Amino acid sequence: MTQEFSKGEFRKRLYFFTLKLIEFIDQLPKDNVSQRIGDELFSSGTSVISNYIEATAATTKKDLNNYTIASLKFANECKLWLALVRDSKRANPDKVKWFLDELDEISSILAETIS
Template sequence: MQNDKSKFKDEFKRRIYRFALEIIKFIDELLKEKTSETIGKQLLRSAISIGANVAEANAASSKKDYTNFFNYALKSANETKFWLGLLRDSGKADKTMANNLLKETTEIANILASSILTLKGKR
């Protein structure tokens, strides 16, 4: 039987994976213009990097290494928010979808930031 902490970690990993799938759908629906494609590529890189870094953290060799991967994931989440906002505000993406993804990105970033503080013993 899993404890609450283990269940939360598993659900967080699933949540990040589902988020990456939603980002892929979002990018596939962008207008087929040079700027949309360029920004979409940047968004894809930063968004999937969140999940990749969380996955790498699970194979970390130390607490410091684990924390560093969470820091990288948080930086990627912040970058993702930038690209989503840019696409939304430039009118190149559906505003409702972009806002929903921004909300999810913010929640993921908050979880990562909180986890980092806990790992560093500041919470």
């Protein structure tokens, strides 16, 4: 973990990200495609924090790495769904940018902890 964030601070950051993502998904259009993308976005976005929480409770280094890698993979998947929402003009690009920027930072922090 970088010196900028303790584990507790990073967990709070992930929690805040997840809450904002839920609010964002609730504001997507109600058409079929938006709803399906929203479901995928919800799944991948909430899996970032859930796998991180599992990683913090890991009892072996292997489990720690596996859950951290899973969290990183879900962060990358979440970026895909956000890009699709943005590029299909289903959301304001400025709102999506915040999420993509935040996921880039989250991904960097997660990647630093994998050994």
